[in-house]
Amino acid sequence: MRAACRRAVVIGAGFGGLAAALRLRARGYDVTVLEALDQPGGRARVFRQDGFEFDAGPTVITAPYLFEELFALFGERLEDHVELLPVDPFYRIQFHTGEQFDFFGDDERLLEEIRRFSPRDVDGYRTLVRKAKAIFAVGYERLADRPFDRASAMIAALPAMVRLESYRSVHSLVARHIRDERLRQVFTFEPLLVGGNPFRTTSIYLLIHWLERKWGVYYARGGTGALVRAMVDLLHRHGGELRLDAPVERIDVAGGRVRGVVLGNDTHLDVLESDVVVANADPSVVYRNMIPRAERPLATRRPVRQSPGLFVGYFGVSGDYPDVAHHTILLGPRYRGLLDDIFRRRVLADDLSLYVHAPARTDSRMAPPGHDAFYALAPVPNLRGRVDWRTARESYFDRMLDMIETRLLPGVRARLVTSRTMTPTDFARELRSADGAAFGPEPTLTQSAYFRYHNRSSIAGLYFVGAGTHPGAGVPGVLSSAKVLDRIVPPAVS
Numbered sequence: 001m002r003a004a005c006r007r008a009v010v011i012g013a014g015f016g017g018l019a020a021a022l023r024l025r026a027r028g029y030d031v032t033v034l035e036a037l038d039q040p041g042g043r044a045r046v047f048r049q050d051g052f053e054f055d056a057g058p059t060v061i062t063a064p065y066l067f068e069e070l071f072a073l074f075g076e077r078l079e080d081h082v083e084l085l086p087v088d089p090f091y092r093i094q095f096h097t098g099e100q101f102d103f104f105g106d107d108e109r110l111l112e113e114i115r116r117f118s119p120r121d122v123d124g125y126r127t128l129v130r131k132a133k134a135i136f137a138v139g140y141e142r143l144a145d146r147p148f149d150r151a152s153a154m155i156a157a158l159p160a161m162v163r164l165e166s167y168r169s170v171h172s173l174v175a176r177h178i179r180d181e182r183l184r185q186v187f188t189f190e191p192l193l194v195g196g197n198p199f200r201t202t203s204i205y206l207l208i209h210w211l212e213r214k215w216g217v218y219y220a221r222g223g224t225g226a227l228v229r230a231m232v233d234l235l236h237r238h239g240g241e242l243r244l245d246a247p248v249e250r251i252d253v254a255g256g257r258v259r260g261v262v263l264g265n266d267t268h269l270d271v272l273e274s275d276v277v278v279a280n281a282d283p284s285v286v287y288r289n290m291i292p293r294a295e296r297p298l299a300t301r302r303p304v305r306q307s308p309g310l311f312v313g314y315f316g317v318s319g320d321y322p323d324v325a326h327h328t329i330l331l332g333p334r335y336r337g338l339l340d341d342i343f344r345r346r347v348l349a350d351d352l353s354l355y356v357h358a359p360a361r362t363d364s365r366m367a368p369p370g371h372d373a374f375y376a377l378a379p380v381p382n383l384r385g386r387v388d389w390r391t392a393r394e395s396y397f398d399r400m401l402d403m404i405e406t407r408l409l410p411g412v413r414a415r416l417v418t419s420r421t422m423t424p425t426d427f428a429r430e431l432r433s434a435d436g437a438a439f440g441p442e443p444t445l446t447q448s449a450y451f452r453y454h455n456r457s458s459i460a461g462l463y464f465v466g467a468g469t470h471p472g473a474g475v476p477g478v479l480s481s482a483k484v485l486d487r488i489v490p491p492a493v494s
């Protein structure tokens with residue numbers, strides 16, 4: 001390895017990029033974050049329109065200590081800048097039959113809900129949660145913030161993974177302990193939050209269940225955007241730089257080592273020299289399009305299966321819906337079949353399952369006075385499917401609203417005052433994501449840990465942070481990936 005250096009460039013201001021920038025700054029680097037869009041946050045940016053402010057992406061905030069740590073690096077406290085409000089219940093799951101399950105964070109009420117649905121599954125859940133804790137102790141506590149770029153790390157983890165039955169899917173493990181079909185859905189949907197198919201993804205992802213139960217589910221007062229703003233302000237207060245509207249066209253690599261980045265705009269190219277480049281951009285795109293072909297590591301040439309896309313509809317209405325939970329999951333009539341359509345067949349199914357976000361239930365200021373604000377998302381095939389979103393966009397949003405009107409928000413159509421949508425084509429174009437995927441490579445056993453894009457590239461000086469690298473998508477995942485960098489980026493020297 002070459003001598004340590006002083007300057008670091010971070011490509012992208014998603015949660016991962018901002019966390020990496022803060023950590024590098026705390027270690028003495030001169031840090032510049034280059035963000036292609038006109039605002040920070042990436043998937044967590046904010047859409048402002050007609051007096052509404054919509055969080056574009058993440059709304060379920062878990063493991064708050066990961067944010068607290070970033071402020072503590074500079075002797076500050078998160079709570080002096082952002083208030084995290086607990087969400088209760090964590091989720092409300094509504095089945096197509098109209099039955100509702102409230103997913104509470106505490107044992108007593110959660111077990112009561114399970115009993116209400118299926119008394120014989122109470123003991124099974126107790127066993128399942130013990131397993132989730134054991135998986136969490138290995139998969140999260142031991143592995144999430146460690147680099148996984150050596151085969152030896154994978155080999156060392158193997159015995160524990162076998163003991164924990166990581167070769168099983170989340171659904172297969174849950175189904176061994178829970179017999180009620182509805183409860184099986186309740187305890188297997190969480191991998192979908194990071195782009196995983198519960199029928200295909202390794203049971204390691206059951207750790208999400210315990211992560212949520214252990215630390216709780218929160219929403220930031222002022223929205224997830226408030227967390228992004230607080231991180232950017234923290235970076236500025238401590239001398240880091242963030243440049244917006246600064247798309248990086250390529251990474252300057254020569255002789256297997258990074259020399260800097262090349263910024264592009266319509267009129268000219270700018271070169272920014274740096275010995276350390278951290279890419280928060282999608283690694284599939286970085287390796288394919290932003291690095292000279294001859295310098296591209298062999299291991300990154302194998303095909304990667306990207307996670308599905310998302311269709312998101314944001315809408316504001318007059319009046320409010322006070323009885324709706326903050327997070328509602330509206331399940332359609334099919335579970336496995338629908339997931340097959342999305343992940344495997346990559347077709348747009350006639351039935352949908354939705355997640356509906358109602359932030360004003362926790363923070364009334366998330367909608368203008370006399371109004372309510374929502375977003376609904378549906379997992380859909382990524383762009384490897386042949387959906388033409390130019391024609392499907394309107395009709396899909398219509399179907400989404402039909403389902404929401406019938407099952408959750410009566411009369412919503414007549415009360416709409418503003419709306420907008422996002423499709424996988426927008427993820428590809430705006431966020432530069434491969435195949436328009438919402439969560440980077442699909443989290444399967446063969447695309448996790450050592451088999452995911454490594455945090456440390458074999459190109460010297462190039463590092464990755466964010467959903468595409470280890471440990472993976474989701475806010476806790478990408479904040480943990482920034483922690484990995486503390487272990488592998490050399491110390492800064494003047």
Ligand SMILES: Cc1cc2nc3c(=O)[nH]c(=O)nc-3n(C[C@H](O)[C@H](O)[C@H](O)COP(=O)(O)OP(=O)(O)OC[C@H]3O[C@@H](n4cnc5c(N)ncnc54)[C@H](O)[C@@H]3O)c2cc1C
Nearest residue numbers: 012014016036042043057058059060248281466467474475
């Ligand atoms: C709709 C939605 C809802 C979600 N809900 C949740 C949730 O409730 N809870 C949860 O934990 N997770 C959730 N997730 C997942 C989570 O949001 C993401 O995994 C996480 O925010 C990704 O962060 P990231 O650091 O990988 O960067 P991203 O947010 O992907 O940001 C990457 C940034 O890099 C920039 N960039 C890319 N290429 C370049 C370039 N060449 N030059 C300059 N800049 C570039 C992009 O513009 C972008 O700003 C959700 C995701 C989506 C899409």
